Amino acid sequence: MASFDLSSDAALLEMLTAPSPKIKTKIPRRDAALDPLMIAAAIASGPHITRNHAAHDSAEPLPPDWSQEADAKPASQRRRLTYVSRQAPRRQRLGEIQIPEASRNNKENDDAPPSASPVKKRRPSLAIPTESRPVPAPKPSPVTVKCMARTRIPTPHGSAFLHLYHNNRDSKEHLAIVVDPAQYDEQSTVPPIRSASLDAVWGPEETETERITRGAYVGRLSATSRVPSAPHEYHHPPTATNVPLPLVRIHSECFTGETIGSMRCDCGEQLDEAIRLISENKRGAVVYLRQEGRGIGLLSKIRAYNLQDLGHDTVTANLMLGHGADERGYEIAGAILRDLGLAPKDADNDTHEGIKLLTNNPDKVEALQTEGVRVVERMAMVPRSWRTRDGGGESAAAPTLGANSVHGPDLDKYLRTKVLRMGHMLPLLLDAAQ
Numbered sequence: 001m002a003s004f005d006l007s008s009d010a011a012l013l014e015m016l017t018a019p020s021p022k023i024k025t026k027i028p029r030r031d032a033a034l035d036p037l038m039i040a041a042a043i044a045s046g047p048h049i050t051r052n053h054a055a056h057d058s059a060e061p062l063p064p065d066w067s068q069e070a071d072a073k074p075a076s077q078r079r080r081l082t083y084v085s086r087q088a089p090r091r092q093r094l095g096e097i098q099i100p101e102a103s104r105n106n107k108e109n110d111d112a113p114p115s116a117s118p119v120k121k122r123r124p125s126l127a128i129p130t131e132s133r134p135v136p137a138p139k140p141s142p143v144t145v146k147c148m149a150r151t152r153i154p155t156p157h158g159s160a161f162l163h164l165y166h167n168n169r170d171s172k173e174h175l176a177i178v179v180d181p182a183q184y185d186e187q188s189t190v191p192p193i194r195s196a197s198l199d200a201v202w203g204p205e206e207t208e209t210e211r212i213t214r215g216a217y218v219g220r221l222s223a224t225s226r227v228p229s230a231p232h233e234y235h236h237p238p239t240a241t242n243v244p245l246p247l248v249r250i251h252s253e254c255f256t257g258e259t260i261g262s263m264r265c266d267c268g269e270q271l272d273e274a275i276r277l278i279s280e281n282k283r284g285a286v287v288y289l290r291q292e293g294r295g296i297g298l299l300s301k302i303r304a305y306n307l308q309d310l311g312h313d314t315v316t317a318n319l320m321l322g323h324g325a326d327e328r329g330y331e332i333a334g335a336i337l338r339d340l341g342l343a344p345k346d347a348d349n350d351t352h353e354g355i356k357l358l359t360n361n362p363d364k365v366e367a368l369q370t371e372g373v374r375v376v377e378r379m380a381m382v383p384r385s386w387r388t389r390d391g392g393g394e395s396a397a398a399p400t401l402g403a404n405s406v407h408g409p410d411l412d413k414y415l416r417t418k419v420l421r422m423g424h425m426l427p428l429l430l431d432a433a434q
């Protein structure tokens with residue numbers, strides 16, 4: 001006797017009659033497109049294989065010395081380099097295409113003699129209709145930051161205060177690591193590095209315990225000491241003459257270099273070195289911005305690493321993915337420095353003591369100056385491996401993964417690209433050794 005599989009029939013029936021599932025609207029992702037890769041691959045293989053240039057070719061290849069020639073001769077004598085299409089003319093190509101019946105009828109109508117009341121044909125206006133004109137983006141409101149919490153963090157280089165910030169520009173938790181041992185000294189005359197937004201009283205309901213729990217206290221917190229901070233400005237110019245200028249580093253997040261000890265970059269080492277140098281200076285801060293991968297995010301940075309393994313450098317890899325070489329901004333850093341009293345509140349206030357900035361990146365110096373920060377001095381961040389190979393300096397052994405000296409061919413290539421393509425102000429190892 002034939003057996004029937006009733007369960008599979010029921011499943012089939014269910015499949016055919018069940019209501020179709022709701023399709024959720026997808027939010028477009030900013031990272032997804034891999035098309036620039038295709039374009040880059042096409043460019044790498046020659047000028048004639050991209051989709052839009054299938055039948056084009058350069059009629060006259062560039063002479064090997066074209067750039068010198070361009071510089072040496074006056075404009076009138078320079079050879080013109082032409083780029084000639086080998087496609088057939090458009091009219092001829094369109095002639096090969098069958099015109100559909102409907103369009104042919106329209107054409108016939110066009111050719112018909114004018115009727116008794118001719119309607120004057122208007123040329124389409126070239127003006128952009130008002131409704132589709134691009135509306136200029138509204139100017140973003142000035143960045144404001146609020147320090148939500150602060151706590152003491154013992155580090156291998158001494159005690160620091162970690163500050164967590166919220167802001168009105170993005171939803172990221174940017175941080176400031178303040179090194180200011182004078183805050184434990186009640187007799188100190190050095191103005192403390194304190195957050196004005198943290199020390200403020202947040203409302204009539206706020207209790208002293210709540211203020212202390214979020215870090216608005218002075219000195220060292222302990223089971224027997226809990227002194228709430230005063231909600232007034234602590235920021236004033238130093239009165240003593242021997243007060244060191246605050247040493248500041250603006251550091252961008254790097255999961256690979258700081259957390260898993262990647263030796264493709266020196267970010268972990270730089271963070272450790274910055275805290276060490278600031279502790280040595282006895283006054284300063286690291287502003288830690290959540291701008292992973294120079295602002296392109298971790299996902300794109302991971303893809304960029306694969307392109308780097310294919311032979312491209314860190315700048316080209318970003319461009320191939322459709323990103324800028326560096327997409328970071330420093331407005332939030334400026335606002336955090338103002339909140340900590342490390343930058344003048346008023347841009348014209350030139351009585352502010354200013355800061356020493358730890359960086360090799362000229363863009364950072366410029367961006368901070370645009371933010372009104374007084375950069376009195378720049379201090380270079382020389383990679384530890386370069387210093388040790390060069391016979392100078394030492395490397396602090398810190399327990400953080402990857403925070404000791406990093407080195408290797410990937411790192412050398414990365415550092416050289418920063419100097420040669422991003423204008424970083426650092427003598428190359430070869431130059432330094434000479």
Ligand SMILES: Nc1nc2c(ncn2[C@@H]2O[C@H](COP(=O)(O)OP(=O)(O)OP(=O)(O)O)[C@@H](O)[C@H]2O)c(=O)[nH]1
Pocket residue numbers: 250251252253254255264265267270291292293294295296301304314318358359360361364381424
């Ligand atoms: N896209 C991309 N980002 C990288 C790569 N390697 C490191 N980064 C990111 O680069 C940033 C490092 O920046 P910083 O150390 O703040 O500063 P910098 O611009 O290199 O300049 P310095 O102040 O001189 O160190 C971090 O966000 C890293 O995640 C890479 O190969 N590709």
